[in-house]
Amino acid sequence: MTKEKIVAEKIRVLLTEEEVNRRIGEVAAQINRDWAGKPLHLICVLKGGVFFMCELAKRLEGPVSLDFMSVSSYGSGTQSSGVVRIVKDLDEPLEGKNVLIVEDIIDSGRTLSYLIEILRRRNPANIELCTLLDKPERRVVQDVQVRYTCFTIPDEFVVGYGLDYDQKYRNLPYIGVVEF
Numbered sequence: 001m002t003k004e005k006i007v008a009e010k011i012r013v014l015l016t017e018e019e020v021n022r023r024i025g026e027v028a029a030q031i032n033r034d035w036a037g038k039p040l041h042l043i044c045v046l047k048g049g050v051f052f053m054c055e056l057a058k059r060l061e062g063p064v065s066l067d068f069m070s071v072s073s074y075g076s077g078t079q080s081s082g083v084v085r086i087v088k089d090l091d092e093p094l095e096g097k098n099v100l101i102v103e104d105i106i107d108s109g110r111t112l113s114y115l116i117e118i119l120r121r122r123n124p125a126n127i128e129l130c131t132l133l134d135k136p137e138r139r140v141v142q143d144v145q146v147r148y149t150c151f152t153i154p155d156e157f158v159v160g161y162g163l164d165y166d167q168k169y170r171n172l173p174y175i176g177v178v179e180f
């Protein structure tokens, strides 16, 4: 039985597991060229970024360290306000490090814009952003500079590869569109 049949919502495959993994390999190769063996400190924004971070990190060739943080965005309904509360902070300081924030998706950009502000104050040597998915049509905050994007997608609600709908479907090995 396929995963599509055992779930309640209908999920249409947007990007297959093979497509996602191939593209992560290309982006990892680009990061390897850009950083040429310099240490990279990856920050995963829980929970959505976990699957992407693991696949990316496995393909990086220089010294890599990992840390995790969890944030919740104040605001009602589906709109994030951009004011972020740190639910779980990083374990390690960022002072002097080459920080790469690894995100599942950039939507309005509000959460990341706020997060980058907070992390910049901890004096990393560099702070760059790497995202699996980008929905530029939804962008509200324009100052979010994304250095590495795996896929630019249209304005549709997607799940899988870490992304959830109501905490479900994070474990799907592909990216799918929820058809409500």
Ligand code: IMP
Residues within 6 Å of the ligand: 048, 080, 082, 104, 105, 106, 107, 108, 109, 110, 111, 112, 156, 157, 158, 159, 163, 164, 165
């Ligand atoms: P924003 O950029 O501050 O609007 O918020 C981005 C966050 O909203 C992401 O980290 C996801 O957790 C969530 N999000 C945005 N679009 C989607 C989607 O299509 N599927 C699942 N979660 C999404």
Ligand code: MG
Residues within 6 Å of the ligand: 045, 046, 047, 048, 049, 103, 104, 105
């Ligand atoms: Mg997220």
